[in-house]
Amino acid sequence: MPETDSPSPFWSGTITFGMVTIPVSLVSATRSSAGVSLRQLAPDGAPLRRQYVCPDHERALEPDEIARAYELDSGQYVIMTDDELDALAPEASHDIELRQFVDRAALSPMLFERPYFLLPDSESTKPYHLLAQVLEATGRAGIATFVMRGHQHVVAIVADDQLLRAQTLRFVSELRTPATIGLPSPPDDLDEAQIQRLRAVIRAHTATEIAESELEDEARAQVLALAEQKLAEHRDVVQVPSDEPGPDAEIIDLMRVLQRSLARPA
Incomplete structure (x- = not known):
């Protein structure tokens, strides 16, 4: 698939672990295109805009009239002020702090969220390529935290073809388990002949890589x-x-x- 764009880095910082520091820039590895974005129009063709309306008084509210609150299980709301939320925000930082290294195979695909490229952000690229080579050779991923756009993220830093990638990870609270969705346990009496037939079908349709047409x-x-x-x-x-x-x-x-x-x- 030919490249038609060259996105600019939107975050710069430093990978740090031990006494090692590697200046890097972050570039999105994907384009934000979830289908086609369509606008909603009024009968006269004017684009519509979203407003917040008070259902009790049936009037649109101004931004300074709107409060944010956390909803409790009891149905009550606890109001949070902007100053209180700002005090809880993570401290701005330009460090990607590597905390540990794990086998890439130990990371469940369910954890992966958004992929980014990490580009060397200095003329001296030796530390960057050294980390990329070691991670790729050992099959390890570095687990790190960093702050981006006022939010703290956990990322897995991996290497492919001497290029570092950062994959943001979902928090445990975001994941469902088979038990929570009622997924049944596998039966104990699977037919061996059916297993072999299915294996044969899979072998017949096995390819070395996924066809681009499947991803259109x-x-x-x-x-x-x-x-x-x-x-x-x-x-x-x-x-x-x-x-x-x-x-x-x-x-x-x-x-x-x-x-x-x-x-x-x-």
Whole structure:
């Protein structure tokens, strides 16, 4: 799959463990494209905006009227002020603190959240490549914590092809277990002949790597194709509402809007 963009680093810091420090930058390894982002429009074509409405008084609230609160099991709410929440926020830091190293196989795929590339952020890349080589050769992952955008994250730092990656990990409280969802235990009387037949089917369909076609977003492609078709037919293409409407009001190019939306960096 050819690369069509070059995202800029959005976080810079230092990997630290022991007496070792490695300046790095963080770059998202994915594009934020969950399908196609569609806007909601009013009957006159004006884009809608979200408002918070008080159900008791049936009126829209201003931002300074809105409080945040934690809901208790009893149905009561405990209000949290901005100052109280700011005091609980982790201290800003530019350190990725490596705390321990584990076998990569010991990390459940359920823990993985978002992938990032770690790029060397200095002219001296020897410490970076040294860490990458050792992690890759030993099959280990470094478990670290760091603060990004006001939140503390736990990450697994791994290496592939001499490149360091950081994979944010989910917290234990976010994970469900088979017991909590009522997953039944496997039966004791599995038929050996059926097992062998299934193994044969799996062997017949085994490939060395996953085909790119299996990872294509078909739903996204269909929506874009529909938008392109309707644009070509001049069908359902609406005008941009303006405070000063005029005879030369711009016509929305839906395809350009969609393409711009899909190309936004993560």
